[in-house]
Amino acid sequence: MQTETKMQVSYKNYWYIACQSHELKANQALQRIVLDEWIALFRDEEGKPVAFQDRCPHRNFKLSQGHVKDGLLQCPYHGWVFDKNAQVVAIPSESKNFKPLKSRCAKRFDVLEQDDFIYVRLESHPDIQSGPFRMPHYREPGYRTQRLFNVFKNNVTNCAENYVDVPHTVFVHDKIFRVSRDEKVDATVTRKNGTVKVDYRNETDNMGWFSFFLNPKKEKIIHIDYFHVPNITSVEYIFSPGKEFYITSHSTPVNDQLTHVYTDLTYRFGIFTPFAGPIVRYQGQSVIDQDIEVLDTQMEVIHKYGERFSNSTADIVHVLIESLRNAIAKGQNPAELGEQQHDFEFWI
Ligand code: FES
Numbered sequence: 001m002q003t004e005t006k007m008q009v010s011y012k013n014y015w016y017i018a019c020q021s022h023e024l025k026a027n028q029a030l031q032r033i034v035l036d037e038w039i040a041l042f043r044d045e046e047g048k049p050v051a052f053q054d055r056c057p058h059r060n061f062k063l064s065q066g067h068v069k070d071g072l073l074q075c076p077y078h079g080w081v082f083d084k085n086a087q088v089v090a091i092p093s094e095s096k097n098f099k100p101l102k103s104r105c106a107k108r109f110d111v112l113e114q115d116d117f118i119y120v121r122l123e124s125h126p127d128i129q130s131g132p133f134r135m136p137h138y139r140e141p142g143y144r145t146q147r148l149f150n151v152f153k154n155n156v157t158n159c160a161e162n163y164v165d166v167p168h169t170v171f172v173h174d175k176i177f178r179v180s181r182d183e184k185v186d187a188t189v190t191r192k193n194g195t196v197k198v199d200y201r202n203e204t205d206n207m208g209w210f211s212f213f214l215n216p217k218k219e220k221i222i223h224i225d226y227f228h229v230p231n232i233t234s235v236e237y238i239f240s241p242g243k244e245f246y247i248t249s250h251s252t253p254v255n256d257q258l259t260h261v262y263t264d265l266t267y268r269f270g271i272f273t274p275f276a277g278p279i280v281r282y283q284g285q286s287v288i289d290q291d292i293e294v295l296d297t298q299m300e301v302i303h304k305y306g307e308r309f310s311n312s313t314a315d316i317v318h319v320l321i322e323s324l325r326n327a328i329a330k331g332q333n334p335a336e337l338g339e340q341q342h343d344f345e346f347w348i
């Protein structure tokens, strides 16, 4: 009898942002590192992105230091030329005697361009087939986006947890974002299909000075946080009809101690929309700068003593995020974990 062995899921089966579209110029190769894999990126003759392992199959030079011409990439060491399919199409030292050989090729990765980002996927898996996460309302009429890039000396799990961690905001972002007032917040967290969703209730105006123009009547706001496997957090605030703010962070693991974070601050603030750009950008970057310091320090302590966490009630969100990421680390499909829902309360 034949037993079917299921292919293990891994972090490599998901799409990660390698760079922003504008960083990958025509006729210029670029190096990026994702999950410790060195990647050489360039654009083919139609401008479509191409991604190879950053290693020439000839004598192992870095292809990202190569020259791009008419959509072909030439290794600078001995001049082998590669097409977008990673096949060698010319070898100068073989001149007219050159014959294409299937065995002479670079290693190619899946790559695509979406929402002005270049995404790569290192390995495909039959059960993990969704494309890259769509950045909410990006380039939709009426919405504007401020896009930020930051480097965190920490891993994806700790970065993602920080972006959906409400209790830290009154300490780390005191006054800029929220002020500690010992107010009770009720919330419901749901884990389903590889997503953790948190509905926060009875939040009103505790949003720092932003409240003055976004919620002058101090009405209840809608606040929902999401974590989508393996690396996306999406925070949604709806202040009143037509006034919305979305903070979406995509954390690309360079390695397990370094994370490149792309953050979209997308908003629709009614009549304030055309003028809000500089202030949204300044405010967003100030908050992130504070989180970078906290997360760098957290990683220092983890280096020194190892990672051992304990929990408060609000940390149920983190526990569920960790359960999804741990499933991937163990080779399981996180979308197959059972559904869970919990009500919890905390004070900020
Ligand atoms: S190492 Fe790339 S052509 Fe020789």
Ligand SMILES: [Fe+2]
Residues within 6 Å of the ligand: 162, 163, 168, 169, 172, 173, 287, 291
């Ligand atoms: Fe924060």
